[in-house]
Amino acid sequence: MNSREEVDDFVKNGHTQYLPHLSIDPVIFGYHDQQLRILLLKWIGHNGWGLPGGFIRRSEPLSQAANRVLQERTGLDDVFLQQFHTFGDSPYRLQAQTARELTEKTGHLVEHDSWLFDRTLSISYFALVDYSKVNVTTDFFTEDYQWCDAGAIPPLLFDQNEVVDKALATLRRQLYHEPIGYNLLPEKFTLPEIHALYETILGKKLDQRNFVKKLVTLGLIKKLDEQRSIGPHRSPYLYQFEKDTYEAALEQGIVQAY
Amino acid sequence: MNSREEVDDFVKNGHTQYLPHLSIDPVIFGYHDQQLRILLLKWIGHNGWGLPGGFIRRSEPLSQAANRVLQERTGLDDVFLQQFHTFGDSPYRLQAQTARELTEKTGHLVEHDSWLFDRTLSISYFALVDYSKVNVTTDFFTEDYQWCDAGAIPPLLFDQNEVVDKALATLRRQLYHEPIGYNLLPEKFTLPEIHALYETILGKKLDQRNFVKKLVTLGLIKKLDEQRSIGPHRSPYLYQFEKDTYEAALEQGIVQAY
Numbered sequence: 001m002n003s004r005e006e007v008d009d010f011v012k013n014g015h016t017q018y019l020p021h022l023s024i025d026p027v028i029f030g031y032h033d034q035q036l037r038i039l040l041l042k043w044i045g046h047n048g049w050g051l052p053g054g055f056i057r058r059s060e061p062l063s064q065a066a067n068r069v070l071q072e073r074t075g076l077d078d079v080f081l082q083q084f085h086t087f088g089d090s091p092y093r094l095q096a097q098t099a100r101e102l103t104e105k106t107g108h109l110v111e112h113d114s115w116l117f118d119r120t121l122s123i124s125y126f127a128l129v130d131y132s133k134v135n136v137t138t139d140f141f142t143e144d145y146q147w148c149d150a151g152a153i154p155p156l157l158f159d160q161n162e163v164v165d166k167a168l169a170t171l172r173r174q175l176y177h178e179p180i181g182y183n184l185l186p187e188k189f190t191l192p193e194i195h196a197l198y199e200t201i202l203g204k205k206l207d208q209r210n211f212v213k214k215l216v217t218l219g220l221i222k223k224l225d226e227q228r229s230i231g232p233h234r235s236p237y238l239y240q241f242e243k244d245t246y247e248a249a250l251e252q253g254i255v256q257a258y
Numbered sequence: 259m260n261s262r263e264e265v266d267d268f269v270k271n272g273h274t275q276y277l278p279h280l281s282i283d284p285v286i287f288g289y290h291d292q293q294l295r296i297l298l299l300k301w302i303g304h305n306g307w308g309l310p311g312g313f314i315r316r317s318e319p320l321s322q323a324a325n326r327v328l329q330e331r332t333g334l335d336d337v338f339l340q341q342f343h344t345f346g347d348s349p350y351r352l353q354a355q356t357a358r359e360l361t362e363k364t365g366h367l368v369e370h371d372s373w374l375f376d377r378t379l380s381i382s383y384f385a386l387v388d389y390s391k392v393n394v395t396t397d398f399f400t401e402d403y404q405w406c407d408a409g410a411i412p413p414l415l416f417d418q419n420e421v422v423d424k425a426l427a428t429l430r431r432q433l434y435h436e437p438i439g440y441n442l443l444p445e446k447f448t449l450p451e452i453h454a455l456y457e458t459i460l461g462k463k464l465d466q467r468n469f470v471k472k473l474v475t476l477g478l479i480k481k482l483d484e485q486r487s488i489g490p491h492r493s494p495y496l497y498q499f500e501k502d503t504y505e506a507a508l509e510q511g512i513v514q515a516y
Contacts, residue, residue: 019377
């Protein structure tokens with residue numbers, strides 16, 4: 001949505017095309033080279049950053065809408081995308097300032113009582129992508145973007161800091177029972193590669209020997225009879241995710257905390 | 259809501275008081291005496307059973323709405339209630355039959371294009387209660403209720419069988435890292451009591467010796483220096499949940515599947 005006419009029509013009549021009161025707000029984690037980052041957009045009408053987001057079409061299945069929003073913002077298809085919570089406790093409304101800036105930019109009067117300014121609940125998802133492969137798209141409503149270090153998130157719009165915290169907690173909790181990392185590592189990876197991924201996502205050091213022993217004992221990864229040659233006398237063994245084990249563990253519904 | 263006038267007003271003007279397109283549908287698990295059951299209501303206009311449900315008031319925080327819906331249906335406050343998923347993939351609409359039956363019962367014409375018949379997404383929660391302590395309330399929209407065995411759920415409205423399946427899977431997955439059972443057992447319980455609770459919820463036999471060892475090793479329960487006298491020569495030791503350990507495990511975000 002980039003022309004003034006499109007934006008004007010969206011503000012005035014968007015509720016005939018989209019469900020009001022509901023937005024989809026994905027927390028898009030980007031991992032690359034031992035960095036964990038989060039995609040933030042600079043929305044017009046706010047002095048600050050927020051999550052990417054979008055609306056659900058009137059007849060569109062929810063999961064399809066979530067994938068579409070992700071695809072529109074990042075160009076990515078077929079990535080790990082998981083719903084984790086619907087937020088609706090804080091007031092979550094666009095401010096009058098947004099109406100003023102939209103009026104300026106479109107040259108049409110945007111009323112603060114448009115459907116767009118109603119109370120909105122946020123159905124939140126998280127995705128995990130390799131940020132070096134992503135082309136972020138901004139539009140009329142978003143002036144800029146950044147891949148922000150997950151450890152240094154600035155104050156975000158509405159209750160979105162809480163959204164990011166919960167996304168990160170969920171991601172970390174699932175790390176040992178879902179194949180979350182499978183699209184961030186090569187299909188066959190070395191132990192240092194998966195060790196770095198887990199340390200980065202958990203935000204702390206893990207003893208490599210114990211970590212590996214645990215993953216292997218749990219049956220989450222398996223050693224292949226194959227080595228990668230990375231230099232003279234350096235040919236580490238390759239490993240692979242055991243997707244079946246993850247799925248069986250989930251089916252069984254038995255997980256434990258320690 | 260029980261009088262014809264109230265119902266008529268709700269059908270015609272409910273969207274001025276409640277958010278359209280959204281319902282809250284709690285899966286209420288009831289445990290008692292080694293039985294796991296689910297509360298089902300018989301909604302008018304359908305030949306079958308469905309989950310209890312309600313709407314969110316326009317200015318009501320979501321979690322408050324969820325607690326209110328639970329309280330209105332069961333009379334219970336202060337129970338374990340957790341959001342687990344928002345469903346929006348299947349068409350989820352009341353049928354014309356509901357409009358016809360409402361018209362008959364209220365004596366007012368109920369139009370099938372009322373807000374009540376719009377597409378609705380379901381924000382789903384699950385609760386865990388002692389069903390022997392619950393007074394279920396039916397109203398104008400619900401003709402009957404039952405506590406249905408969790409292993410024998412009939413075909414439900416819309417996609418609610420999927421909702422129940424996911425609730426049960428979530429409950430089972432969390433059993434080892436949230437103090438889910440704390441309001442179903444006495445504050446101080448015996449090992450056979452917690453063993454029966456876990457077996458019932460998981461729907462399978464657990465070797466008692468291994469089960470107890472695991473809970474104690476994980477630090478989820480602790481043995482008290484106290485016994486319960488249940489007969490001559492029968493004084494089993496009492497145990498208590500270690501709520502702090504559960505919370506630390508969740509904070510740490512490290513769980514494992516096996």
